[in-house]
Amino acid sequence: MIKKEIEFMSVSFLISQAKSVQKVIDENSAEIEILDQKIGDGDHIFNIQRGLKLVVELEDAIKDLPLAKALNMIAMKVLSGIGGSSGALFGTFFMTMAKSSDLDKDVDFNKACEMIISGIKAMKERGKADVGEKTMMDVLLPVSEKLNELKNESEFKTGLNEVIKIAEERMLSTKDMLATKGRASFLGERAKGHIDPGARSSQLIIDTICKSVINN
Amino acid sequence: MKKFINNNDDFLKESLTGFGKAHSDIININLDPSFVSRKNKTKDGKVSLISGGGSGHEPMHGGFVGHGMLDAACPGFVFSAPTPDQMQAAAEHVDSGAGVLFIVKNYSGDIMNFEMGAEMYSGKNDSIITNDDVAVEDSTFTTGRRGVAATVLVEKIVGSLAEHSGSLEECKKLGEKVNKNAGTMGVAFTSCTVPAAGKPTFDIGDDEMEFGVGIHGEPGRKREKIQPSKTIVGNILEAILDNLKPEKNEKNLLFVNGMGGTPLTELYLVYEDACQILQSKGIEVTKSLVGNYCTSLEMQGASITLLKCDDEILKHWDAPVHTAAMRWGM
Secondary structure, three states: OOOOOOOOOOHHHHHHHHHHHHHHHHHOHHHHHHHHHHHOOOOHHHHHHHHHHHHHHOHHHHOOOOHHHHHHHHHHHHHHHOOHHHHHHHHHHHHHHHOOOOOOOOOOHHHHHHHHHHHHHHHHHHHOOOOOOOOOHHHHHHHHHHHHHHOOOOOHHHHHHHHHHHHHHHHHHHHHOOOOOOHHHHHHHHHOOOOOHHHHHHHHHHHHHHHHHHOO | OOOOOOOHHHHHHHHHHHHHHHOOOOEEEEOOOOEEEEOOOOOOOOOEEEEEEEEOOOOOOHHHEEEOOEOEEEEEEEOOOOOHHHHHHHHHHHOOOOOEEEEEEOOHHHHHHHHHHHHHOOOOEEEEEEOOEOOOOOOOOOOOOOOOOHHHHHHHHHHHHHHOOOOHHHHHHHHHHHHHOEEEEEEEOOOOEOOOOOOEOOOOOOOEEEEOOOOOOOOOOEEEEOOOHHHHHHHHHHHHHHHHOOOOOOEEEEEEEEOEOOOHHHHHHHHHHHHHHHHHOOOEEEEEEEEOOOOOOOEOEEEEEEEEEOHHHHHHHHOOEEEOOOEEOO
8 A cells, every 4th residue: 555654745845855866856957958059949948947947946845735726826937937838838737736626635646646646637638739740748648648547556666667667768768759749849750869858858857756655 | 158137037027127127118017927918008999919929039929018019928937838817917907808819839738738727818819829920831730830920910900900000800811911911031050049948949050050940949941061142042941932922013021030149231131142142033122121020039040021011011121110129100
């Protein structure tokens, strides 16, 4: 059974994850910047870094708030502070999670998965992008599908290891794709041979959070 | 990187504040959320036009706020779409009851953020998407063509119709016509440097040019050796004419736009080359615009836009305008 003491979606969990993700994104910022310059316009990494900084800075304002309110504040901060596609998409993600029912009760693993799945679904609708279009959705949608299978399993550690693997495979798979959405879509064949920067940053975020939950 | 900059976090705020002071007779600056609006309140019953986009394309869009053009502009971070709260606040500030028309360039981030802003705004509103760049292919499988310099023409022409009591529906219709009648393509000789990045967006050789470059330094059709102006201009016009297919007796507006780092001397030379080539093909140039209107920071290069004009477009092009970056007739 899932141990009760593991926090899957509390405000303190969100804050500590934001800090870990910030560290990993900063460590990989040069790589993501180069990927974006190859096929985009180079703003993705700055938007992600700015967003993470803003969320980490929210700590004092949200640490004692109920989860729904904290998620909403994160959503508004991300939405108003980032800009570009990332701001709209991640803002939509947190806004949708904030609207989940029963957030005043303890959020267990299944519930946390449900929230993430609904958040990713809303991102898909906002960005109108599907798998195979060389965007962050190439990573997020398969991860969401896997979480949907997992949520009924008691052994979540094995499951999250699979999520990590899927995210990495799907991130790498964007390399040989033609882009049909986003800034890279204007390039046609010239976008081939480069991993999508949004897919890479999303994979790093998933990797960091899954590992931290597994090792907790 | 050599730029006039104090620190990166304040770069936009300082520039925007200076812009506000320099043009305090025409516009007001609102910070947090940031938008540029007209100094004089939009008159009752006039449709409000709001545009916006990443910064770094100045004078687009803030420089086009004023009589005969935009009512407000929402600047994002450099090359990043503005955020929904900016659009919502700008709409609430300028709407005088006749509705708001958002003018959006066709990039995923701009579309998403404007969509969310429009959803958050409770008043009547509609949007037009500009996508005049013929350098990249338009197919059902892609995001489509990029919105570039013709956005300036859309803002000017629709701005005049709004000033002359055009309804929201009529403004949208005219905007879509102008966008459809326009084709643009650009060439870059050098890269631009986003302040936050501190280094050039792309590498390009001293003897190379990026043919079909986007306004964020995105790659275009191909990388080539630099050629005489007439050859470059001829190739750009060929791509535009292929796409627009203007009739021989049609009137046209020729717009030579600087990317930020090319002097006017060269832009006028490009204009002369373009006039000669169009004349040799029997294509009539009736109206002109030459200058830095839709820039890419300090990039050296230029884009050419051709707009097929009917009487309605000509009338609204000639109508008085008074903004920071464009002024005639008043």
